[in-house]
Amino acid sequence: MKKVILAISLALLVMLTAVSAFAAPAAPKNCKIEVVYDFTSLGDQTAAASALGFWTGGGDCEVTVKSGYVSFSKNVWGAFGNFSEKAQAKFKTASGIAFSFRTENAAVITLGFNDNSADGTNHILKKDAECFLYDKDGKQKITTQWNDGFNQGVINVPAGFDGTVFIPFSAYVVNNGSNKAFDVSVSQPNTPIYVVGNGAPGVAFGEIAVYSEGSSQTADVSVFAYCIAAAAALTAAVIVIMRRKNTVV
DSSP states (O other), X not given: OHHHHHHHHHHHHHHHHTHHHHSSSOOOTTEEXXXXXXXXXXXXXXXXXXXXXXXXXXXXXXXXXXXTEEEESSSEEEEOOOOOHHHHHHHXXXXXXXXXEEESSOEEEEEEXXXXXXXXXXXXXXXXXXXXXXXXXXXXXXXXXXXXXXXXXXXXXXXXXXXXXXXXGGGEEETTTTOOBOOTTTOOEEEEEEEEEEOOSSEEEEEEEEEEETSOOOOOHHHHHHHHHHHHHHHHHHHHHHHHHHHOO
């Protein structure tokens, strides 16, 4: 009986401590991050970007979807699907946008967006804006560079990067040459626009999230709900076993 109770207790401990493994992408301390968009519904497949529902303004190309990441067969730009209204609302009080990213070779990338205003204004990264890369080695501050070919700021990601890219909303400006700063309290990101300027194939975008500085990192609500339910079930199981033991004659 002691072995059974011990096994259940260990299972409970493992389940509760595994929250971080199922949580949102890694983030620096004092930074809350919550996933608002992912590619898991696409499954694992290889198909044209247009067939996957991506907007292919920069031309269609083959896209490989694997384990929640999408990688492109060539350097290209386009847009993913729209954020849900619920996701857009989460951006309103956030510090910026973050996304999981992997690359085999050094890559030049960027992630802009149009907003949910009536005219769907586009926003791009400006020059010399501070962004952050965060992987197993910690946070690395980088500065965006202006790319004349894309007419917007880009981020240089080193080879072998596997982590999260953090872009504060202060790095974005209206894409009309005015250099007007993006105000997330007035309008929120609607459609994420990607650019792969170098490094494809071998460049992969993953989950997109909102992040807020000054808060503790948290897992998704669904993860906590799962763990709470599991903990309750295991606790109930222990109680039932102990009651049966006490009533055996």
